Amino acid sequence: MVPSRRVDGHAGRFDPRSPDLVRDPYPVFAELRAAGRPVWSDELGMWLAARYRDADAVVRHRGLGRIYQPRLPEDLWVGFNKLERESVLGCEPPKHTRLRGLLGKAFARGNIERLRPHIHELCQVLLDGVATRTADGQPFDLITEFAEPLPVMVIAELLGIPDSDRHLLRPWSADLVKMNEYERSPAQEAAAQEAAAQFGAYVRALATERLRRPHDDLITHLVQAEQEGDRLTEDELVATVVVLLNAGHEASVNCLGNGMVALLSHPEQQRRLIERPAELAATAAEEFLRFDSPLHLFERTAMADVEIGGVVVRTGERIAALLGSANRDPEVFERADEFDVGREPNPHVAFGGGVHFCVGAPLARVELAIAVRSLMARFPALSFAGTPVRRPTFVQRGWSYLPVTR
Numbered sequence: 001m002v003p004s005r006r007v008d009g010h011a012g013r014f015d016p017r018s019p020d021l022v023r024d025p026y027p028v029f030a031e032l033r034a035a036g037r038p039v040w041s042d043e044l045g046m047w048l049a050a051r052y053r054d055a056d057a058v059v060r061h062r063g064l065g066r067i068y069q070p071r072l073p074e075d076l077w078v079g080f081n082k083l084e085r086e087s088v089l090g091c092e093p094p095k096h097t098r099l100r101g102l103l104g105k106a107f108a109r110g111n112i113e114r115l116r117p118h119i120h121e122l123c124q125v126l127l128d129g130v131a132t133r134t135a136d137g138q139p140f141d142l143i144t145e146f147a148e149p150l151p152v153m154v155i156a157e158l159l160g161i162p163d164s165d166r167h168l169l170r171p172w173s174a175d176l177v178k179m180n181e182y183e184r185s186p187a188q189e190a191a192a193q194e195a196a197a198q199f200g201a202y203v204r205a206l207a208t209e210r211l212r213r214p215h216d217d218l219i220t221h222l223v224q225a226e227q228e229g230d231r232l233t234e235d236e237l238v239a240t241v242v243v244l245l246n247a248g249h250e251a252s253v254n255c256l257g258n259g260m261v262a263l264l265s266h267p268e269q270q271r272r273l274i275e276r277p278a279e280l281a282a283t284a285a286e287e288f289l290r291f292d293s294p295l296h297l298f299e300r301t302a303m304a305d306v307e308i309g310g311v312v313v314r315t316g317e318r319i320a321a322l323l324g325s326a327n328r329d330p331e332v333f334e335r336a337d338e339f340d341v342g343r344e345p346n347p348h349v350a351f352g353g354g355v356h357f358c359v360g361a362p363l364a365r366v367e368l369a370i371a372v373r374s375l376m377a378r379f380p381a382l383s384f385a386g387t388p389v390r391r392p393t394f395v396q397r398g399w400s401y402l403p404v405t406r
């Protein structure tokens with residue numbers, strides 16, 4: 001039997017726009033999980049899967065699709081909507097399988113492992129800059145000085161964006177990513193549209209150039225890519241490059257920021273990491289991903305009637321996987337609300353699951369582990385120098401300002 005949608009008190013007032021929820025969603029997640037099955041949210045007009053087993057089932061179930069839904073009026077579709085529709089994130093098999101196959105090789109673990117020395121070097125360059133600017137011991141913002149520039153430098157390097165153009169990427173990415181939130185203004189939508197147009201034109205021009213003069217970079221490989229005789233269309237190429245920057249960048253910034261706030265709030269864990277960095281850097285990175293996950297909600301639409309955790313999601317209805325809640329589920333994680341840099345096993349779902357499992361996960365993992373190890377090696381006495389400021393968004397969970405001294 002399909003349970004009534006209204007039996008659960010809490011989901012009715014689950015509002016991702018609420019500042020209280022953004023500040024601390026974890027007590028609400030615990031209440032949602034206590035319902036023992038997905039619950040209906042009037043506010044969002046969709047089911048919410050808060051338990052680990054339900055959220056995991058949502059991202060894996062083939063009857064639930066990441067179906068393209070225009071987020072701007074169709075007369076603006078040439079920009080933002082089109083970028084979404086043409087990318088891996090906006091489609092399902094068979095198109096998804098083809099696009100994903102073309103990306104898969106570039107992001108295979110072996111290729112990413114080869115980037116290690118380069119990522120390490122980028123960390124040293126950024127930290128050298130911080131050391132020089134704060135020689136007299138004054139505080140600095142860990143987000144703008146380190147967490148933000150690092151992922152954009154890494155992805156720009158991988159894609160082959162020329163040094164002279166890299167300053168353009170961060171503002172484009174910041175404008176585009178606002179479209180993932182439920183709370184956004186017409187001005188933000190216009191900015192996303194403008195960023196999509198500018199970034200799209202930029203990638204088109206660069207792709208044309210790389211076709212004429214190939215380099216050893218990802219844009220050249222995508223331009224040349226052939227899989228069973230199948231090339232990316234120009235629109236798919238542009239959308240793929242944009243989504244790589246956009247999907248990867250904000251999540252990486254927020255994950256490092258969230259993880260560092262957790263680490264600095266737990267000095268005993270910071271000491272453990274400093275004493276045994278080789279052993280603990282990788283498990284600390286996984287705990288950063290689990291403990292305060294940077295992406296909290298992913299939607300799916302039922303392509304047929306689908307049962308998840310005891311409720312039937314009717315064809316055309318939406319259901320969201322609450323990944324940050326799944327990652328605190330005490331049914332799966334011992335001491336789920338404790339931050340433990342040595343946690344093993346740690347089967348978190350911060351990267352999703354199933355066919356849309358994060359293609360950038362190997363890169364994000366390597367980047368996070370090197371970043372935290374480099375930071376701790378250089379500034380072992382790192383500590384708060386003021387109160388961090390949260391980004392006012394629920395889906396993308398992060399800090400915009402994190403003052404520290406070294």
Ligand code: HEM
Nearest residue numbers: 088089247248251252255298350351352356358359360364
């Ligand atoms: C801490 C960092 C990151 C987190 C937590 C994260 C998380 C996720 C999640 C949860 C999904 C699945 C979305 C869904 O199921 O609907 C996803 C997909 C994706 N991610 Fe990441 N991501 C991170 C970093 C990156 C990076 C560095 C890149 C690329 C450079 C990247 C590229 C992508 C792409 C292209 C997809 C779509 C895959 C598909 O639909 O097949 N991500 N990511």
